[in-house]
Structures are given as C-alpha cells and as structure tokens.
Amino acid sequence: MNEAAIHTILSRLLLGGSLPGGTKLGEHRLAEIFGVSRERIRKVLHRLGHERLLEIVKNRGAFTIEPDLREGRVVYEARRILESGMVAHLADHLTEAQIARLREHVDAEADALRRGDQPTWLKLSAQFHFLLAEMIGNPIVQRQAHELIGRTIMLVKRYETTLGSACGCEEHRLIFKALAGRERGRAVKAMSSHLSLVETRLRPIVCDDAGPSLEALLEEAIAAFRAERGEGASPRHEAPAAPTPR
Amino acid sequence: MNEAAIHTILSRLLLGGSLPGGTKLGEHRLAEIFGVSRERIRKVLHRLGHERLLEIVKNRGAFTIEPDLREGRVVYEARRILESGMVAHLADHLTEAQIARLREHVDAEADALRRGDQPTWLKLSAQFHFLLAEMIGNPIVQRQAHELIGRTIMLVKRYETTLGSACGCEEHRLIFKALAGRERGRAVKAMSSHLSLVETRLRPIVCDDAGPSLEALLEEAIAAFRAERGEGASPRHEAPAAPTPR
DNA sequence: GGCGTCAAATTTGTGCACAATCGCCATCTG
C-alpha cells in the first residue's frame, strides 16, 4: 500500500465524519490494518495532523477532532471571508464559458433536488463551492478553499438536520445570477448570507453513534478506494489475514 | 536544541530571503550545524515542506523555493482575494478600541517613514497586515493570512526596488480611514489596489548574491534566536567546532 | 574532442530496537 493511498483513504474517512470525535487512531493498529510498517502510518498521521484533520497529542497519539459547534462558527466565518473575496474576484473575471459551466451546474443541482436524489444533490452542493474555487485559477486560493470546505463537510455530516439540506438550492442560483450579471456587491452578499444560512442549519445533535468499529469502517474505505482506481485488485501483499478477527 | 526552535530558526531564515533560490539544505549538514540527530532535522524539513517554505524532492532533498514572479502574481492575487474578504468583515465588526489601535499603528508607520527609519518602517508595514488578520479573531483566517504574507515578504526581500518601499504608507492610511468610517466598499477597494500596487513594485532583478555561506547565515540566525529568548546562552552542547572551517 | 556508460560516493528513505512518557490501577496512609 502506497503512502499517498493511505493518506487519501484516511482523509476520506475523516472527512466522511462517520467516526465519532475523539476516536484514537493507534499507530500499531493502523499499521496492521494497512499491512505496512508503523513508521509509514506515523508519517501519514502526522501529516494529517498538520492538515488539521487529526489532533496529534505528544506521547498520546492521534485522535479525530471533535468538531465543536464553536469550531463550526470559526470555520463558517473563515469561509464567509474567503469566499466573499472569491466571488468578488470572480464577478470581475469570469469568462462566458465559465458562466455557462456554472449555469449547467446549478441546473444539475436543481434537477437532482427535483428528482429527490438527495445523495447526488448533496455532492453537487459541495461541488458548487469547489467549482468556484477552481475557476479562480489560483492554486493557493484553491487549496485554502478546499481545506475549509472539507472541514465544513465534516461538520455537516455530523450535525446536519435532514430537512435543512432540502432548501439551499436557490441560494446557489442567487449567487450564480449575481456572478453572471457581474454584480460584485450582490454576489458577495449572496455568498455571505448563503454561508450564514448553512451555518444556522447545524444543530447541536450529539450523535453518539459508536456504531461500526474502526476496522470495519477502514475496510470499507479501503475497498472503495481500490474499486475506484484500477478496478483490478492490486496483486501485492494480498494479505490472507482473517477479516477483522478481533 | 529543541525541535520547535529549529523550526522557528529555519522559518525565519527562509522568510528572510537571504539565501538564493534552489539552495540545498542537506540533512546531514544541518544536523551537524544544529548539533542534533539527522531524524530531527528531517522532520522539521518535511514540515517546512508542507508549509510550502521548502520544496521537498523525493530522494533528492530539501531546496529553497525559487519565487518566480509568476509565483508572485499568484500570491498577490490570493492576498487580494483573502484580504478583501478580511477588510469587508472588519469594516462591519471593528470595535472602537481596535480602530484606535490601527490609528496608532498607521501613525507609527508614518513616523518611521518621516524619520527615514526604513528597517522599522519595513517591519511595521508588514505588521499592518498581520494586525488586520489578528483583529478578525479567527485562527483559521489568521493562519492563512500569515502564510500568504510570509510568502510575500520572501518576494519583497528578493525583488524589492528600494525606491518602491518609500511610497506605500498613505495606502495603509487609506485602508485605515475606510475601515474607521466603516465604509466596506471603499476599504475593499483600497486594500485591493494597495496590494496591486505593491505587486507592481516587484522588479525582476535576479540578485545572484551567492554571498555568505549557509553556515554563516545559520549561525547568525541561531545567535539572533538565542539572544531573543533567554538572554543567557544555553549551556548545552557548546560545540567547540571551528567556525566554518570549510 | 564529444558523448555515452559505468561505478563509486554521497544523500535520502525505511525498518527495527530501545528509551521515554503517559494513563491506569492497586495499594498505602492519614
């Protein structure tokens, strides 16, 4: 197993929000699951810590962060600041092709929502913001936006109120319209209030799922990763270990 | 020597821009200079790589980045986007005390400039932006701004045109005035054009100084660091090595 | 004389073993 692959898998698992906050990710345990040495896991863990997806405590180990709602407030405020700047820039620099692309996306969102296809809509909804960041064409901004949106997804996955996600589509269209009309002020306002609205939809539901074990979740994530890249199973180290004998 | 200390020293050295781009930072060499094991240096180096202050090439080592002017363009664009969002936020949220603090700072800048104290002015000038980021009270935004401003400093130190730095003070005052008057639009505009102006002052001067050796620069940086924290010399590992015998 | 190839040397990457540290639990004492 590649180091980059392990990083990707763990990132997705953490961003997915399926494991409760404060879960400990032991080096030895992960090393066994992935079938690699402890040092490799260690490196990935520290990297994730630096990316703020994990909390590294000296001499204690790596723990999933417990995304407070306080933390949520900070993240959303940061997003309002950054993405306001982003749409202000975009309002002045968007090409016609990009506007068309955005219209397409917003239409797809509306379509998914109309069809009641919530998973697709949820994905598209996040992708809208990724798309905006991408259109700036600035790798730094894109990375910063990526990080913030990722943390938002973690929050939403944990604290989402199901009814809330059904009413946020028109807000994206509002932002799009302002951008298409190159109305900078209105675009900024639309983005800002959109993010504020999304934030208010978070509910302090403490979902102590404590459901599937870390092993099970990881197996699933690894399988999904393998399925995605190269449908064929990677032949190396086909560990004959019993499936989570513990 | 602490690991955090090494990180701080190297950060400052890199941000200082005193060593030419593409300089190789060998692990063994640094380990000897700092008097620690190679693994500790290694960890710090990789961390700096993740912070984009170094470029880590697999199996090749760590190199100081060569800040293109293209790269400069990207950084300044990112700053325009982020700091526009910042001042928009600040215009709505600044307290009277913060406004007073800003006025104080701008006055200090003007004073340093009037006295012809360029080093102080240069420092204050960068600090103005740090101050704005700090006043948001959002650790995420602060970190992002910190990173961008740091990279800017690297650029300015390398490509600065001496005459250019003498004419940027009123721009800060303009931003301040707009903020004090809570005129969001004007503040955004002032910040945006200020950053654009600073960017235009960069000149493609390829300063191949190649002057002092890495060892000399590091010794200096370490000494400065020691002088700053705890005036007393740390007694451990007082290496009697000859001063850069190479 | 230029160029390709090969080998030595230097430098980074990785696994392993040991040391340091932390949390927990039993025990001791006031």
Add this chain to the structure above:
DNA sequence: CAGATGGCGATTGTGCACAAATTTGACGCC
C-alpha cells in the same frame, strides 16, 4: 473512607543501521 503515591502496561518518540536512489567523476569509445 478519601486522597495520594508508586508500580505496571501500553503507546509514542528517537537514534541507529542498512537499503535504495541519485549525482558525480572518470574511463573508454566513436
């Protein structure tokens, strides 16, 4: 009986040695 303290188990941190990879220099060939 409550609180403190010391030992114990587990987990992370660190140095060391070896392996892999790249650069550099020289040699021979065209």
